[in-house]
Amino acid sequence: xxxxxxxxxxxxxxxxxxxxxxxxxxxxxxxxxxxxxxxxxxxxxxxxxxxxxxxxxxxxxxxxxxxxxxxxxxxxxxxxxxxxxxxxxxxxxxxxxxxxxxxxxxxxxxxxxxxxxxxxxxxxxxxxxxxxxxxxxxxxxxxxxxxxxxxxxxxxxxxxxxxxxxxxxxxxxxxxxxxxxxxxxxxxxxxxxxxxxxxxxxxxxxxxxxxxxxxxxxxxxxxxxxxxxxxxxxxxxxxxxxxxxxxxxxxxxxxxxxxxxxxxxxxxxxxxxxxxxxxx
Numbered sequence: 662x663x664x665x666x667x668x669x670x671x672x673x674x675x676x677x678x679x680x681x682x683x684x685x686x687x688x689x690x691x692x693x694x695x696x697x698x699x700x701x702x703x704x705x706x707x708x709x710x711x712x713x714x715x716x717x718x719x720x721x722x723x724x725x726x727x728x729x730x731x732x733x734x735x736x737x738x739x740x741x742x743x744x745x746x747x748x749x750x751x752x753x754x755x756x757x758x759x760x761x762x763x764x765x766x767x768x769x770x771x772x773x774x775x776x777x778x779x780x781x782x783x784x785x786x787x788x789x790x791x792x793x794x795x796x797x798x799x800x801x802x803x804x805x806x807x808x809x810x811x812x813x814x815x816x817x818x819x820x821x822x823x824x825x826x827x828x829x830x831x832x833x834x835x836x837x838x839x840x841x842x843x844x845x846x847x848x849x850x851x852x853x854x855x856x857x858x859x860x861x862x863x864x865x866x867x868x869x870x871x872x873x874x875x876x877x878x879x880x881x882x883x884x885x886x887x888x889x890x891x892x893x894x895x896x897x898x899x900x901x902x903x904x905x906x907x908x909x910x911x912x913x914x915x916x917x918x919x920x921x922x923x924x925x926x927x928x929x930x931x932x933x934x935x936x937x938x939x940x941x
Contacts, residue, residue, distance in 0.1 A: 718816040722791075725809055726824045729787055732764035733904055734821045736840045737773025737831030737861075747831050748776040750861060750897055754829060755780025757901045764789060766825060768817075769801045769808055773831045778804035791817050818843065827857040827904045832865040848890055849883075851921040857907040859900045860893045884923030889916050 735755060741748050755765045755777040765781035767774035769790025781788035782804050790805035794812050801808040811817035821840065830841050841860075847853045860866045870893065877883045892903045 715813060715816060718811060718813060719819070722809060722811070722816060722820045723823075725807065726789070726820060729764045729789065729807075729824055731762070731826045732766045732787070732789070732824050733758050733827050733829060734766040734825040734840075735773065735777035735829045735831065736768065736833060736837045737777075738833040738837065739768075739770045739772040739774065740834075741772035741776070741832075743776075747773060747862065751776035751829075751831055752780040752783070754861070754897045754900055755786075756784045757897065758904060759784025759786025761901070761905055762786075763826075763904070764824075766791065766821060767805075768792065768836075769805050771802055773833065775802040775804060778802055778806075782806065791820050793817055822847065822853060825856075827859070827907060829859045829861055829900055829904070832862045845887070845890060849887055849920050849924050857903050858891055859903050860891055861895070861900055863893055863895050866893055881927070884920065884927065886916065886919040886923045890920055 733755075735751060737747065737751060751773045757780075759765060759781045764787035765777050766789045767777045769778070769792035774790070778788045778790060779802075788804055788806040790801050790808045792801050792808060792810050793814060794810065801810075809820070811820075818840070822844070828840070828844050830837060841858070844853075844856065844858050848856055848858070860870075870888075870891075873883070873888065878885065878888065892900070894900050894903070
């Protein structure tokens with residue numbers, strides 16, 4: 662049976678407008694924040710006003726998620742249909758994680774995000790969606806039980822990390838890659854601790870891992886320890902096990918500490934080299 666066509670809607674933070682015309686040409690809050698202004702802006706267009714809205718967005722997010730408990734954030738493409746093998750895998754994985762007591766957090770949209778929220782609901786686990794205001798609309802999927810609408814990408818990204826104890830990254834585009842490298846950077850620099858990152862789909866991620874080995878690792882831009890932060894798999898049970906065994910495991914802690922130490926040593930060595938160059 663074909664799904665009912667969604668009514669056009671426009672989201673502005675917590676506000677949803679449906680059935681209106683001419684709403685898609687409105688500037689998003691991220692666009693307004695990052696653009697330069699000519700002349701003297703009105704108060705509601707100033708960065709002072711915007712700072713208050715940003716603070717409010719953090720407060721609303723913290724308040725909504727404070728009692729969620731341990732969660733796994735699952736990322737992946739919005740352009741994946743329900744018959745896609747990754748959709749099925751994301752749903753199965755979210756169900757298994759939910760049965761182990763984890764809440765599931767996603768970006769709240771379609772594709773992999775919908776599959777993960779659907780799996781969480783199958784397990785009776787908290788199904789959370791952190792949606793984002795975009796020029797082209799992405800509404801919350803129907804399987805989200807606790808949904809939030811964010812104006813600002815950076816506020817939304819804090820929620821993904823703050824309340825999660827691990828990431829699972831399914832195949833996706835620039836947004837997915839952004840979240841992947843954000844997580845690795847936070848671990849590498851010691852900003853978050855004991856945080857597993859699973860890449861699901863060996864054939865999809867193989868080229869990226871090969872490039873990382875051939876370029877950043879070969880040219881000493883990262884350390885060998887950094888690549889050990891990732892688990893790459895095609896198996897739902899293995900991905901689930903990577904999350905469940907992670908809880909304060911000595912092996913995981915050792916890998917993360919080694920990555921942080923390698924980063925500190927590389928930075929120190931680079932600084933020493935620059936000092937020697939200046940001295941000469």
